[in-house]
Amino acid sequence: MAGVNVPSEIMPLKKVLLHRPGDELLNLTPNTLEELLFDDIPFLKVAQEEHDAFAKILRDEGVEVVYLEDLMAEVLDLYPELREKFLKQWIFEAGIRTDRYQKIIYDYLNDNYPTNKELVLKTMAGINLQELHTDKSNSLVDLVSDASKLVCAPMPNLYFTRDPFAMIGNGVSINRMYSETRNRETIYGEYIFKYHPDLQDVPEYYSRYNTFHIEGGDILNINDKVLAIGISQRTEPDAIDQIAKNIFESDSPIETILAFNIPNSRAFMHLDTVFTQIDYDKFTIHPGIMGPLTVFEIKSDGKGGIKVRERNETLEEILTEYVGRPVTLIPCGGGDRIAAEREQWNDGSNTLCIRPGTVVVYERNDVTNAVLEEAGINVLQMPSAELSRGRGGPRCMSMPLWRDAE
Numbered sequence: 001m002a003g004v005n006v007p008s009e010i011m012p013l014k015k016v017l018l019h020r021p022g023d024e025l026l027n028l029t030p031n032t033l034e035e036l037l038f039d040d041i042p043f044l045k046v047a048q049e050e051h052d053a054f055a056k057i058l059r060d061e062g063v064e065v066v067y068l069e070d071l072m073a074e075v076l077d078l079y080p081e082l083r084e085k086f087l088k089q090w091i092f093e094a095g096i097r098t099d100r101y102q103k104i105i106y107d108y109l110n111d112n113y114p115t116n117k118e119l120v121l122k123t124m125a126g127i128n129l130q131e132l133h134t135d136k137s138n139s140l141v142d143l144v145s146d147a148s149k150l151v152c153a154p155m156p157n158l159y160f161t162r163d164p165f166a167m168i169g170n171g172v173s174i175n176r177m178y179s180e181t182r183n184r185e186t187i188y189g190e191y192i193f194k195y196h197p198d199l200q201d202v203p204e205y206y207s208r209y210n211t212f213h214i215e216g217g218d219i220l221n222i223n224d225k226v227l228a229i230g231i232s233q234r235t236e237p238d239a240i241d242q243i244a245k246n247i248f249e250s251d252s253p254i255e256t257i258l259a260f261n262i263p264n265s266r267a268f269m270h271l272d273t274v275f276t277q278i279d280y281d282k283f284t285i286h287p288g289i290m291g292p293l294t295v296f297e298i299k300s301d302g303k304g305g306i307k308v309r310e311r312n313e314t315l316e317e318i319l320t321e322y323v324g325r326p327v328t329l330i331p332c333g334g335g336d337r338i339a340a341e342r343e344q345w346n347d348g349s350n351t352l353c354i355r356p357g358t359v360v361v362y363e364r365n366d367v368t369n370a371v372l373e374e375a376g377i378n379v380l381q382m383p384s385a386e387l388s389r390g391r392g393g394p395r396c397m398s399m400p401l402w403r404d405a406e
């Protein structure tokens with residue numbers, strides 16, 4: 001399957017991009033948790049088992065699973081001259097700005113990670129000082145610094161493949177991320193969407209070099225003509241204005257962008273942490289956002305610009321209009337306020353729809369999962385004790401590359 005095709009959130013999922021959590025989680029320390037956007041340190045072995053169970057559920061449902069680390073290694077295998085360019089860019093963006101350290105790190109990676117797959121995984125994992133074995137007789141830093149000091153930070157959020165680049169219909173948004181720690185994740189997107197034979201011709205609606213931030217967790221494909229984007233902690237209104245103009249100027253069939261203004265907080269970092277589509281006419285929603293939510297409708301003004309109007313109807317009415325059938329909102333946690341808050345924190349409303357009415361969810365959210373089952377949804381549960389410590393659920397951990405059309 002060449003190119004990408006994601007004109008909805010719910011039609012049969014055929015191909016999905018994942019990243020299996022790796023050694024980058026072993027470089028999380030209590031002092032760096034906040035900066036690296038984790039709430040606790042997952043047990044890697046169990047996190048990998050849970051992730052493999054997720055991939056198995058998807059494969060058993062007929063979905064082709066591809067891994068980011070493989071696509072990136074395939075690019076470097078195909079174009080050996082890119083290895084040096086990629087490494088130098090990665091080192092620079094890791095904040096290494098002196099010639100001496102750039103050379104030490106370059107040589108270390110090049111000499112010790114001969115295959116491209118190993119090299120890619122190592123760039124994800126990060127480097128600490130003790131690995132570099134520089135000659136202690138000619139530098140003070142190695143004698144006085146803490147050997148566990150990170151020289152190049154890890155990218156522990158990579159298993160949330162939803163966020164750094166997002167498919168929109170037949171195109172992609174390569175995102176500018178909100179946080180320093182996640183901005184290097186998009187380097188892999190830059191290479192795979194430029195060079196990978198399956199992805200290189202995909203139109204790009206946003207670039208990682210733009211100024212304003214936008215993340216894939218805020219981007220929801222309602223159908224081929226309507227896109228929803230959250231205005232959130234992670235996505236700025238300026239980025240939405242920009243991407244809207246780019247989309248309306250392109251060949252994309254999208255005519256309307258609905259911007260959902262959600263409260264700015266860590267618990268609600270992206271639109272998909274409070275709201276996902278699970279069937280033609282059903283969405284799960286965290287009741288905590290119902291009150292404060294405002295929706296803006298963005299259309300082309302026909303002259304290269306956009307026109308925006310605030311919608312004052314209820315969320316059900318707005319969605320019913322755009323989905324084309326009466327919509328039901330299913331609250332996370334049922335009607336129970338405490339269950340809603342607890343389960344939203346562990347991504348109870350963050351479902352991955354693999355065909356209308358069939359979703360993958362975290363097993364731990366039993367109140368919400370029971371409510372979904374009562375509503376007739378086929379709920380496929382995955383283990384989630386360790387993965388959930390990164391604050392993302394099945395939708396965050398997956399980037400669809402292909403869904404069948406309606």
Ligand SMILES: NC(=[NH2+])NCCC[C@H](N)C(=O)O
Binds near residue numbers: 216217269391395
């Ligand atoms: N699409 C999502 N909701 N992704 C969740 C990402 C979680 C990650 N720890 C972050 O803070 O960035």
